[in-house]
Amino acid sequence: MNSSLTYLVSCLLFLAACSENDNSIQSNTFIEIPDSEFESILIEQGIDSDGMINQKILRTDAEQVVRLDLNKDASYGVITDLSGIESFINITYLSAARHEIDSIDLSFNTRLDTLYLYANYLNHIDLSKNTELLEIDIQSNQLSTITGLANAGKLKKLNVSFNDIEHLIISNTAIEVLHASNNLLTTCDLSEAIKLKNILLTSNQLGSINLNSNNLLETLLISDNRLNDINLAYNGQLSHLYISSNQLNNLDLSPNTKLIDLRADRNPDLKCIQILPGQNIPTAILSDYQVLNSSCN
Incomplete structure (x- = not known):
């Protein structure tokens, strides 16, 4: 190879290397x-x-x-x-x-x-x-x-309402507020969410829910589901309960002495709602066929 050709090849190789380096610098300097x-x-x-x-x-x-x-x-x-x-x-x-x-x-x-x-x-x-x-x-x-x-161990508030979620597991032990209304929920596991205070689960397809671990619960909005029973014996802090438009046949609120706002209408098979003698619920929205009574047979 003569000297002129050797020089030309060297120049081309040098320019190619420079171009590659420029592209690398551009890639590191800018983001698309x-x-x-x-x-x-x-x-x-x-x-x-x-x-x-x-x-x-x-x-x-x-x-x-x-x-x-x-x-x-x-x-x-x-x-x-x-x-x-x-x-x-x-x-x-x-x-x-x-x-x-x-x-x-x-x-x-x-x-x-x-x-x-x-x-x-x-x-x-x-x-x-x-x-x-x-x-x-x-x-x-x-x-x-x-x-x-579940990896968000510090999570306090979560809003996933108006989505297409069918199954929800909340294992975040620090969470205090959960909004998951207007989904397709058939199951919702809150057993590890022990600090939950406010739950919004309206307009889903829940047939049951276990709230035994949620002892700090203050507000439960769970209207427009398919519940036929619910145990609120472990939710002594509950102050607001909206449970209209379900399929309940019994509801015991005697453990919930802090309850001040109840919506339980449009549960066709729920005639009598159990309370303690003298228990007062200041706001209670019921259907005409429903009563609050300390003796439900």
Whole structure:
């Protein structure tokens, strides 16, 4: 090989190496944001420092964010793709409500303590890596499964209402508030959720529920289900009970002396509701055929 050809080959090899290095630097420096509406919000909030919609932002821009609020309002368009969110590794708060997001990868957002993704199109979500979560609101999606929820050992509040969930197990021992109305629930296991104070389970398909472990329970809203019996003997703190539109044939409220608001109407086979002599329930919504009595035969 003559010297000219050798020189040319060397130059080509050098340029190829430089191009490869440039691509590597670009890859490490920038992250892709394929959704232009997502990027436009980042620009508007001063997060995307180059100020241009070019489907990328600096990695350093993303890593400086602690709180990210993408909630749709009059000035924002609709986000369909949150790809790139995985590089926001330091966020503790993420809200992206009322968009059209059908999937999300939160496996790198391990510092999250607050997550609002309500009113989207999610049918599955994996929270296995989000162990710091304190509050989750993923109502009004199309969820049938939630993976890794049990790993959120600090969780206090969970809202999964208006989804397509059939079976729900809450083993988070710190949780105090659960909203899971308007699902397809046939089973709901709350036996390990010993700090639950407020439960909303209206408009499901529950035939039974065990609340024996939920001794701190104050509010139970479980109307519009298929319950034919319920044991509230271990729920002495109960103050509000909405249990209308079920299939109850008996209801013993004598252990629930703190009860101040009862809705038990539209239970066709429930004629007599057991209370203690002298027990007063200030607000009691009953059907005409129902009575509160200390003696139910």
